[in-house]
Amino acid sequence: MRSLIDILELSVEEIDELIATANGIMADPHKYSEKCSGKKLATLFFEPSTRTRLSFEAAMYELGGHVIGFSSANNSSASKGESVADTAKTVSCYADIIAMRHPKEGAPLVAAMNASVPVINAGDGGHNHPTQTLADLITIFKEKGRFNDLTIGFCGDLKFGRTVHSLIQALSRYNNIKFILISPEELRLPDYIIRDTLEKKELKYIETTSLETAMPELDVLYMTRVQRERFFSEEEYLRLKDSYILDTDKLSNAKKDLCIMHPLPRVNEISVSVDDDPRACYFKQVLYGKYMRMALIMKLLGV
Amino acid sequence: MTIDAIKNGIVIDHIKAGRAMEIYEALGLADLDCSVAIIKNVVSKKSARKDIIKIDADIPVNLAVLGYIDPDITINIIKDGRVAEKKHIELPKKIYGILRCKNPRCITTVEQELPQIFKLTDPEKRTYRCIYCESKVK
Numbered sequence: 001m002r003s004l005i006d007i008l009e010l011s012v013e014e015i016d017e018l019i020a021t022a023n024g025i026m027a028d029p030h031k032y033s034e035k036c037s038g039k040k041l042a043t044l045f046f047e048p049s050t051r052t053r054l055s056f057e058a059a060m061y062e063l064g065g066h067v068i069g070f071s072s073a074n075n076s077s078a079s080k081g082e083s084v085a086d087t088a089k090t091v092s093c094y095a096d097i098i099a100m101r102h103p104k105e106g107a108p109l110v111a112a113m114n115a116s117v118p119v120i121n122a123g124d125g126g127h128n129h130p131t132q133t134l135a136d137l138i139t140i141f142k143e144k145g146r147f148n149d150l151t152i153g154f155c156g157d158l159k160f161g162r163t164v165h166s167l168i169q170a171l172s173r174y175n176n177i178k179f180i181l182i183s184p185e186e187l188r189l190p191d192y193i194i195r196d197t198l199e200k201k202e203l204k205y206i207e208t209t210s211l212e213t214a215m216p217e218l219d220v221l222y223m224t225r226v227q228r229e230r231f232f233s234e235e236e237y238l239r240l241k242d243s244y245i246l247d248t249d250k251l252s253n254a255k256k257d258l259c260i261m262h263p264l265p266r267v268n269e270i271s272v273s274v275d276d277d278p279r280a281c282y283f284k285q286v287l288y289g290k291y292m293r294m295a296l297i298m299k300l301l302g303v
Numbered sequence: 304m305t306i307d308a309i310k311n312g313i314v315i316d317h318i319k320a321g322r323a324m325e326i327y328e329a330l331g332l333a334d335l336d337c338s339v340a341i342i343k344n345v346v347s348k349k350s351a352r353k354d355i356i357k358i359d360a361d362i363p364v365n366l367a368v369l370g371y372i373d374p375d376i377t378i379n380i381i382k383d384g385r386v387a388e389k390k391h392i393e394l395p396k397k398i399y400g401i402l403r404c405k406n407p408r409c410i411t412t413v414e415q416e417l418p419q420i421f422k423l424t425d426p427e428k429r430t431y432r433c434i435y436c437e438s439k440v441k
Binding site for chain 1: 425435
């Protein structure tokens with residue numbers, strides 16, 4: 001029985017396999033429509049989420065399976081003080097696989113250590129969000145056709161942006177990737193990722209505060225939202241939230257085949273006017289994410 | 304200065320000077336009924352100064368704790384007044400129940416009965432991280 005807590009638990013080959021399966025589903029969805037017949041996915045969401053929860057639920061339904069679960073801690077036994085371990089043991093009696101989101105870092109690992117069915121980390125605070133990384137990886141692959149020889153810009157909140165951390169770690173295993181890290185000083189990528197991932201693997205990276213300067217070089221631009229829920233102080237959030245806003249003007253000197261990504265939801269960091277630009281890939285990213293979750297559920301259930 | 308030789312017990316040797324009390328606390332030696340000698344600032348052949356702890360009883364010693372505090376320590380098991388065994392310590396791969404994660408976002412801060420486990424992520428820099436949230440021990 002295997003779980004997925006951290007994207008690095010999947011080898012590069014396994015990620016290739018998942019992408020191949022997701023492509024297969026996209027090509028012939030009907031072939032996969034009964035793969036999880038009779039199986040149940042429990043979505044245990046202790047923190048609100050629209051995209052990830054619905055994506056998991058849609059993925060399971062499209063595989064012919066069923067879904068049970070809750071969408072906030074208030075609707076669960078956590079509000080009565082039940083531990084994550086007990087919840088995991090209990091839900092293992094009802095479901096064949098669990099997708100868990102929790103505001104505290106490490107909660108899905110605790111669930112995986114106690115559950116008797118596979119657990120998928122659907123986001124634990126500012127820590128890991130491996131299925132978002134799978135969505136990001138397939139988007140890059142579908143849009144650029146490769147993982148090697150790319151210049152990838154990350155823009156916005158690189159400090160608390162868990163999707164950024166996981167994607168950088170996943171991409172660090174490919175060849176000749178250059179990272180351009182665009183953020184205000186206060187929201188820089190944490191030192192441990194710079195030291196333990198980028199510098200340890202001798203990867204090329206630049207830290208800058210200017211999106212305009214970085215733009216012409218980029219093959220992929222990964223925008224992020226400054227997340228209110230990651231700040232202890234409202235004042236600090238308000239000061240930083242509008243640091244970077246991508247609009248059509250800023251795209252004027254970008255490459256013609258730039259791939260613009262965003263884990264969503266966006267607030268105002270990408271102007272709506274960019275949505276019609278063919279380089280905007282963030283809604284495709286949502287769709288690809290569902291297919292990657294389908295591929296992952298199949299893999300972990302061994303169907 | 305002379306300290307009586309022990310007949311059956313343990314000598315924790317080559318402790319970096321000044322760290323004996325930390326080890327005394329971490330191993331819970333204050334709770335023992337037997338004699339325990341802490342010898343500080345001894346001139347050593349290996350390093351300029353060292354501390355030594357002598358325990359006059361053959362008690363189980365948590366090597367993981369010692370390895371985390373100072374992996375250069377050696378342990379001599381004394382039997383019938385002679386060194387019966389010499390143990391060299393390594394950095395433990397995992398540490399259980401000694402450190403506490405201080406990251407306020409970690410699940411262990413709200414579920415305090417969870418076992419506190421830290422893993423060695425960089426042996427060169429002796430870096431340990433919480434297995435749950437991966438925060439570094441400071």
